[in-house]
Amino acid sequence: MLLSDEGQELLARLREHDPADDLAVATRLRRTHDAGLVAAALTQARLRQRGAAKFGADAGRMYFTPHGLEQSTRAPVAEHRARRFAAYGPGAVADLCCGVGGDALALLRHGLTVTAVDRDPLTCAVVRANAEALGLAERLEVVCGDVTDVGAGGREGVFVDPARRTARGRVFDPEAYSPPLSWALGTAAAGSPGAVKVAPGIPHEAVPPAAEAEWISDGGDVKEAVLWFDAGGDRVRPGARRATLLPSGATLTGRGLPDPPVRPVGRYLYEPDGAVIRAHLVAEVAEELAGGLIDPTIAYVTADELRPTPYATAYEITDVLPFHLKRLKALVRDRGIGVLTVKKRGSAVSPEDLRRRVSPRGPNSATVILTRTAGTPTMLLSHPVTP
Known part of the structure; x- marks a missing residue:
């Protein structure tokens, strides 16, 4: 149906369609078009809008099934x-x-x-x-x-x-x-x-x-x-x-490298991309950055120098503290941090719950990383940096 001239005309009319208007649009179109064709066109218009996230501009000309x-x-x-x-x-x-x-x-x-x-x-x-x-x-x-x-x-x-x-x-x-x-x-x-x-x-x-x-x-x-x-x-x-x-x-x-050494947290922390972690290539990234792990079970790399790499996101560490909610709340308050990004690896703390309990307010921003260092629950206050 949609490949007919009438179907193509409907799809063209629905190209900029707002799904919130489905009911009103369907009622109007059914006055001049077959109800089944209108339903199919509306469904396809919604799928094309969703498909833009995967297919970009091509989605506006493509056809989809929901499962497909x-x-x-x-x-x-x-x-x-x-x-x-x-x-x-x-x-x-x-x-x-x-x-x-x-x-x-x-x-x-x-x-x-x-x-x-x-x-x-x-x-x-x-x-x-x-x-x-x-x-x-x-x-x-x-x-x-x-x-x-x-x-x-x-x-x-x-x-x-x-x-x-x-x-x-x-x-x-x-x-x-x-x-x-x-x-x-x-x-x-x-x-x-x-x-x-x-x-x-x-x-x-x-x-x-x-x-x-x-x-x-x-x-x-x-x-x-x-x-x-x-x-x-x-x-x-x-x-x-x-x-x-x-x-x-x-x-x-991969080059078959052994596990990186564990070392104290340096000035920078690198978070490897998820594909690097899944491929078990953290050691290759650590070697590239002249760094080591903060814990033998955590895929965070730390180093003293800031080096460019496409394989990890870099953070400059300002504070390395044992995990303590009241202390973090005081730090956030004293530094006027209103936007607090919470990242975690190796911690059971919920980022949403922590952010709610800390109640960040102020003009500044920071990233707190909840993790373990040498087996100890730790919070690292930081901000992202670009080499």
Whole structure:
């Protein structure tokens, strides 16, 4: 319905639509249009507005299902992955469990031929419509079927994104994924290259020895992990661990370093990006910063010098104190701190509760870091700095 001229006209009229006006707009439009078409257009308008957070300006021309939008890869992450595929030069990629096409669209934009496979007919129609809307349909083949039956279809490159949710919520057993993770890994391992999208919390011991594991963050939020394979060459490093930070694209690869030393808090504290922590690469960051850990179990790096790094956020420490609520309240009051950012790692204290009890007031701002130093509950008063 939405692809008809009438549907396109409705979508164009609803482009700047405020969802708060749904009832009034629906009532008005139903006077001249089919009620079902109006409902579909309003739903799509809302989904496009939500989709802007993942797809930017493209969302205004794309089509979504609620589940498909929720599970889709955000554009910067898909773009990064497509760039890696294109650099490896497979020419054609099978996108298995393609969803609404976020990854397929990125692969197409990098000049690759894509076979997108999904078992849901509506989702397949959405992928086709999205490629048409963005002018990318020429090199796209959509196959509607079970990926375990269709397979990679002879494509050299393979990308698999198993569904980790059902109608009842998140699935924690990898063999209950759709398709099972073992099938996804086996299929991707035969690719040249091949990749499987997995949850960022995947245990390191669950990563196959033949895979290179890459954790990806976007704007500081860890979004996913990808297991890379290359059955036909040496374009990935089996056993390697990598952290990639978007939008900068900075990539840190593990060098097998031992745990950093534990040392007293210096002038600066560095908070590594979540992808660095997930990839177990804090030691690489500590070496780069000539720093050490404040506690053997806490992923905070401390150093005496301020050095630039894309892999961590730096804070200048002004006070290192044993955790004491009354003392913190007095410090905040005496220094006129009205904006208090509370960060924590290794502390059971609720930031919201602490902020409420401290009652910050005044023109100044500060960051308090609740953590442990050498096993002792500690509060570090600080402010962010840029090298």
